[in-house]
Amino acid sequence: MKIECTLNGQRKTLDVSSTRRLLDILREDFHLTAVKEGCGEGECGACMVLMDGKAVNACLIPAGNLMGKEIVTPEGFKESPRGKIIEEALIEAGAVQCGFCTPGFVMAIESLLNEHPHPTEENIREGLSGNLCRCTGYQMIFKSVRLAEEKGAGLW
C-alpha cells in the first residue's frame, strides 16, 4: 500500500504492507531507533511517538492508519525548544538511568504539558500512566515534569 504521510516534518510516500507496525517502519526502514520495543502490546510506552501532536503507541499502529498523518519521533522533537527543555529537565532531575524508557517519557511529557501547561499531581500521574520505567522509581521523572514546566514557562 502507498501511504502519504509526514515524518519529522518531511513529506514521505511509504510503500509498505498495510499491516506493518509504525514501530518497525521507524526502526528498520528509517533507522530512527529512539523508539524502542518494550512490550509490543501498548503497555510500556517505550515506542511512543507523536501523531498529529498527540502521544500514541507506535507498536499498535498499522501502516494503513498512517495515511495523511503527521508523525514526530523523539529524534525529530529533540532539537525543538520544548524538546531541549524536557531533555535538560530529565537530566537535572536524575530521571535517566538505563535510558530505555526515556524517549517514550519525552513524548509523554510533551503530550502532557501540551494538554496541561500547569499540570496537577494527578494530571502528571495520569499523563505518564502509559509509560513504564524499571530503574528510577518514577519520583525523579515526576520531578522532571515540574522542572520542565518551570524552565519552559510560556513554551506550552
Added chain:
Amino acid sequence: MVNGYHPKDLIEALKIRAEVSCIPLAGGTDLMVQNARGTGLSPNFDKPLLFVGHLPELRHIEKKEGFLHIGPSVLLSEMLSHPFIPETFKKAISQMASPPTRNLATLGGNICNASPAGDTLPFLYAMDAELILENHAFDRRIPIEEFICGPKQTELKSDELLTDILIPTTLFPVSYYKKVGQRRGMSLTKVSFHGLAEIVDGYVEDLRMAFGSVAPTVVRSRDCENSLIGEPVSTLKSRFNEIWELYEPSIQPIDDARSTATYRKNVCYNILKDFLTHLENIKEIYNE
C-alpha cells in the same frame, strides 16, 4: 494478495465489504495485539484489513431526536473532551488504558471486540444503547444486548459495518461507576459496574445496574431492577440479602489469569451492596 483496503468514504467501504471477506480495523488497539507475532514482526491476519478509523461518516458526535449519536470511529480521547458525553460515561472511559492508547482506541472497536471486560459496555447496556449496522443496501437497528452474543461474538454479518451508536439522552441524577483492576494503562479489568438511578421523594423511580467481566457478556438483571422500582430506598439496606439472591444467579465469573471466580463474586456482592444501600446519599460516586 491485497492485504489492506483504505476506502475514501463509507460507500466505498461497504462496497468492499460486500465483495471481499475482510476484517474492519479502526484504531487497531485490540487487533494489533491479538494478532501480534512478536518483536520486530508485523502482525498476521488471515484476511485483508479494511481500514475504517478515518471514515468521516463514522466520526460524528451529535444529538438528534432524543438520542446521542456517536460514530464508531470516534476515539476514546475525543469522547473525554466532548461536552455531549455524559460525565458518568467519561468516568468509565477515563479509566480505560492510558492516554496514548486512548488516542488510538475507538468506541466502535470496544463494542465490536465484544470482550466481557469491555469497559464502555456496562454503561451502554444500562442505557439501553442501540446500534446501527449497515451493508451496501440496507441498515438495521439492534439493541446492544442482542448484538453481543458471547466473548468475541457478535451479530455482525460479513458484509456489514457498525455505523452508529445511539444512546438515549435520558439523564439519571444518580450515577455510580466502579472498576476493580490492576495497574492503569493495562487492560486488566476484574470487575466493573455501572449503576444509574432516579430517586423521587425517597422512592426508586428508575434503576439500571450492569456488571462487566463477571459472565460471558455484560450482566443486567432486569428482574432484579424491576422488583426494586417503586420501592422506598430506605428499605433496601435491610432487604439486601434478598436482593442479592435475585441477582446472584446471573453472575457467573470465571477463574482466569486476572483473578478468581470467588474473588470476583465477592467484589460484585460488595459493589452491589455499596450502591444499593447508599442510594439515598449517592449523587455521583466514582472510585478507582
